[in-house]
Amino acid sequence: MTATAPAIEMFACASCSAVHLEVLNGRCPSCGSADLAPVAVEGSGRVASATTVRLAPPGVDVPYVIAYADFEPGARLLGRSESPLDIGDAVRLVRVDDPVERFRFIPDEVRP
């Protein structure tokens, strides 16, 4: 179900430096600027927050971890992991074959 992805395509705002996974009507969700450029987010990120989900609707396997992780160049992504994660852990992105989830985090042995 998973495969290593070289990068996740996101959008960097030239006006406020925010990096977003999704933009609406070609505008930065943070400041409204249309001065956006595609940017590749890849490599190792750092977990900013994580929690373990133990209750879920029928058909969803638990437990799993949901976490925010920070990646260069300034992207904070919300993702799921099948491995335990703590704040400060290094993680990598892996692409998943799911149009909603798109990627997950896996622990990264190499610290950036």
Ligand SMILES: [Zn+2]
């Ligand atoms: Zn902006």
